[in-house]
Amino acid sequence: xxxxxxxxxxxxxxxxxxxxxxxxxxxxxxxxxxxxxxxxxxxxxxxxxxxxxxxxxxxxxxxxxxxxxxxxxxxxxxxxxxxxxxxxxxxxxxxxxxxxxxxxxxxxxxxxxxxxxxxxxxxxxxxxxxxxxxxxxxxxxxxxxxxxxxxxxxxxxxxxxxxxxxxxxxxxxxxxxx
Amino acid sequence: xxxxxxxxxxxxxxxxxxxxxxxxxxxxxxxxxxxxxxxxxxxxxxxxxxxxxxxxxxxxxxxxxxxxxxxxxxxxxxxxxxxxxxxxxxxxxxxxxxxxxxxxxxxxxxxxxxxxxxxxxxxxxxxxxxxxxxxxxxxxxxxxxxxxxxxxxxxxxxxxxxxxxxxxxxxxxxxxxxxxxxxxxxxxxxxxxxxxxxxxxxxxxxxxxxxxxxxxxxxxxxxxxxxxxxxxxxxxxxxxxxxxxxxxxxxxxxxxxxxxxxxxxxxxxxxxxxxxxxxxxxxxxxxxxxxxxxxxxxxxxxxxxxxxxxxxxxxxxxxxxxxxxxxxxxxxxxxxxxxxxxxxxxx
Numbered sequence: 001x002x003x004x005x006x007x008x009x010x011x012x013x014x015x016x017x018x019x020x021x022x023x024x025x026x027x028x029x030x031x032x033x034x035x036x037x038x039x040x041x042x043x044x045x046x047x048x049x050x051x052x053x054x055x056x057x058x059x060x061x062x063x064x065x066x067x068x069x070x071x072x073x074x075x076x077x078x079x080x081x082x083x084x085x086x087x088x089x090x091x092x093x094x095x096x097x098x099x100x101x102x103x104x105x106x107x108x109x110x111x112x113x114x115x116x117x118x119x120x121x122x123x124x125x126x127x128x129x130x131x132x133x134x135x136x137x138x139x140x141x142x143x144x145x146x147x148x149x150x151x152x153x154x155x156x157x158x159x160x161x162x163x164x165x166x167x168x169x170x171x172x173x174x175x176x177x178x
Numbered sequence: 179x180x181x182x183x184x185x186x187x188x189x190x191x192x193x194x195x196x197x198x199x200x201x202x203x204x205x206x207x208x209x210x211x212x213x214x215x216x217x218x219x220x221x222x223x224x225x226x227x228x229x230x231x232x233x234x235x236x237x238x239x240x241x242x243x244x245x246x247x248x249x250x251x252x253x254x255x256x257x258x259x260x261x262x263x264x265x266x267x268x269x270x271x272x273x274x275x276x277x278x279x280x281x282x283x284x285x286x287x288x289x290x291x292x293x294x295x296x297x298x299x300x301x302x303x304x305x306x307x308x309x310x311x312x313x314x315x316x317x318x319x320x321x322x323x324x325x326x327x328x329x330x331x332x333x334x335x336x337x338x339x340x341x342x343x344x345x346x347x348x349x350x351x352x353x354x355x356x357x358x359x360x361x362x363x364x365x366x367x368x369x370x371x372x373x374x375x376x377x378x379x380x381x382x383x384x385x386x387x388x389x390x391x392x393x394x395x396x397x398x399x400x401x402x403x404x405x406x407x408x409x410x411x412x413x414x415x416x417x418x419x420x421x422x423x424x425x426x427x428x429x430x431x432x433x434x435x436x437x438x439x440x441x442x443x444x445x446x447x448x449x450x451x452x453x454x455x456x457x458x459x460x461x462x463x464x465x466x467x468x469x470x471x472x473x474x475x476x477x478x479x480x481x482x483x484x485x486x487x488x489x490x491x492x493x494x495x496x497x498x499x500x501x502x503x504x505x506x507x508x509x510x511x512x513x514x515x516x517x518x519x520x521x522x523x524x525x
Contacts, residue, residue, distance in 0.1 A: 023501075024386075027490055034221045034489045042223050 059122045059137040062115055062153075063160045067105050070162040073134035076110035083129035088119035105132075113158060117142040117151040187290070196296055199276050207431045208238040210480055214431075217484040245424035253325065253417050260323035265418065265425035268316025272432040274309045278302040279439045280364045282449045282468035286461055294465060295364060302363035303351060306440060307344070310395060313433060314340040317397075317404060320426065321414035332413025335495065336404035339394055342502035343401075347391035349510035350384040353517040354444060357381065363440075367448035376447040383513045385445045387506060392437040394502070397430060399487040403495055438479030439472070446475055 019025050045052050054060070065073045076093035094111035096104045103109075126135050145151055212227065212234070219226025227234040252261055282294040299305055314336055321333025357380050358366050370376050378385050394401040405413040415426055442448060449468030459467070493501065 027486070030489045031485055034485065037223055038220050040223050042225055044223075044225050046225065046228075 054139045056139075058139050059124045059127075060139050060141045061117070061137070062120075062126070062158055063136050063138050064110075064113065064155065064158045065134050065136055066160055066162060069102070069105075070165065071101075071103060071105040072109055072159065073105055073132045074110045074113065075106045075108045075132055075134070076113070077108075077131065079129040079131060080126035080135055083125040084120075085123060085125060086119045086121045088116045088121075089126060090114050110155065113155045115153050115158065117153055118148060191290065191292055192296060195292070195294075196277075199281070199296065200273055203273065203276055203432060203435060204428075206435060207428055208242065210431045210435060211241065211427070212238045213480070214484050214487075217481065218488050221485070221488045242424070246421050248420040250420040250422065251417075255325040256417065257323040257325070260319050261417075262422070264316050264320025264323055264414075265422045265429070266316070267319060268313060268429040269425045269432070271309055271313040271316060272429045272436060274312075275306055275433075275436040276439070278305050278363050279436070279443055280367050280448060281472060282465040283461065285465040293364075294469065298362060298364045300360075300362045302366075303355070303361045303444075306363075307348065307351075311340065311344055313395075313429070316426075316429065317414050320418070321404075324414065324417035326417050328410045328412075329414045329416050332404040332406075332410045332416075335410075336397065336414065339397075339401065339403060339498065339502070342499060343391040343394035343506065346387055346502065346506035346510045347395065349507065349514055350381075350387040350391065351444075353384045353510070353514045354381050354388075356514070356517050356521060363443055363448075367443050367450070370447040371450040376445065376450070376452075378445045381445065381513070381517070383509065384517075385441070387510050387513065388445070389441065390501075391506065392441060393483065393486070394498075396433040396437055396483070398434065398483055400490050400492045401498060402492055403498060406492060434480055434483055435476060438476040438483070441479055442472060442475035448472055448475075 067073055076091050078091060078093075081087075081089040081091060090112070091110045091114070092112040093108055096107050096109055122137065124137050127137055142151060142153075215237070216226040216234075218224075227237040230236040230240045252258060277296040278299060280293075280295040280298070284291045284293045286292070317336040318333045321329040321336065324330075354377060355361065357377065358369060360366060360369075366377070397404050404410075405415060410416075415423055418426060449472040451467055451471040454467070457464075
């Protein structure tokens with residue numbers, strides 16, 4: 001059979017020479033290799049103090065967006081829940097009442113909106129499905145939790161803070177917290 | 179102060195010395211476990227334990243506390259008393275070695291001359307041998323009393339390994355004794371100080387043999403077959419929990435420190451600081467310098483042990499036996515023969 005590349009090397013099966021059988025020489029060679037590693041740069045990211053930079057297209061925790069007047073974009077159309085391959089999203093719709101126009105952009109809004117972060121695979125299909133620019137994947141990831149319940153994020157956890165009333169919270173939600 | 183024909187001050191002095199030495203050894207052992215993890219980490223480009231205290235220096239205390247707080251499990255099927263005795267024996271045997279190691283020259287305190295050695299017995303090396311071979315009983319009893327196949331296999335391995343390597347070790351030592359002409363460790367060290375060459379110059383091959391055998395006696399990688407994780411599931415450690423497991427683990431490190439101390443004393447001049455005349459300073463200061471020198475030598479040897487552990491994998495059991503019986507023993511015999519011939523030719 002013809003070889004596909006010229007990279008293959010025949011295994012050397014000749015019996016060990018005297019120096020090889022002594023082991024000592026090769027052990028010392030190996031020890032030199034490990035010794036040289038003492039002076040190498042450690043690639044470790046010391047996590048709580050240091051954080052690795054995520055790429056700008058990183059898909060992390062979801063945020064529910066507001067418009068420029070601070071009103072919720074989501075109309076509870078359910079397209080994200082339909083698009084979700086992991087079936088992580090549930091919502092309940094409600095009708096906007098008189099006097100709530102400053103809270104919700106359209107006549108219908110999500111009264112309940114939950115994402116189960118244990119089910120979510122962070123594919124970003126909800127983001128693509130949303131016709132109202134209401135859901136985005138941020139650059140943070142779900143922190144550890146003691147209970148499974150703690151991973152079901154409701155609207156309070158997901159909704160982006162109102163930048164008009166709470167200015168410094170935006171940076172926090174984006175994951176560039178101090 | 180002589181009562182019942184005893185010099186009580188002498189006994190108290192020795193008791194204090196024993197307590198200090200044992201406590202220091204345990205403290206150093208604690209930090210050797212930490213050192214092992216740090217050395218492993220650094221050799222593998224990792225930072226190692228660094229959470230507990232500055233640079234992770236409190237890590238060994240946290241480890242010890244964890245071991246003590248764990249539930250103590252004694253299996254129903256085990257031989258209860260032997261199961262408990264096992265780790266204790268391992269620990270005792272490894273600590274007993276420190277009795278004959280000369281930690282420095284004598285210091286003068288309160289008008290007394292205090293030797294920094296618990297017992298200068300004239301059969302020091304034989305004593306070490308007796309105690310070291312007792313160390314394997316801890317493992318054997320522990321492994322057998324666990325009533326577990328893996329533990330039993332590991333106990334068997336430990337015993338046969340200890341027997342095989344003790345012979346080569348003894349033969350290597352005989353060659354050394356032929357050049358020194360004494361069994362007392364104090365005299366051996368004293369002969370290497372003050373302008374004389376260290377014994378490593380006369381016995382390089384003997385030292386290599388002794389070092390390899392010491393590694394096998396301590397059950398260190400590449401000879402850690404009794405606790406081979408992948409085939410024996412940690413061997414004789416398997417049924418142990420809590421501080422009994424801790425004792426087994428500690429005993430290994432104490433053994434390591436003790437064999438480092440012995441190697442430093444027998445081949446590398448013990449407390450002798452090279453190119454330094456101890457008589458130029460006060461005797462107490464000279465003793466402290468000697469103590470520090472010995473500690474540094476021990477640390478270097480312990481580092482060498484660790485360095486080897488994190489470099490090479492363990493031997494296969496047949497390779498281990500091959501090396502012990504077919505290479506180490508003939509080499510040690512050859513070394514003995516050469517030493518004898520050289521001594522004869524000098525006469």
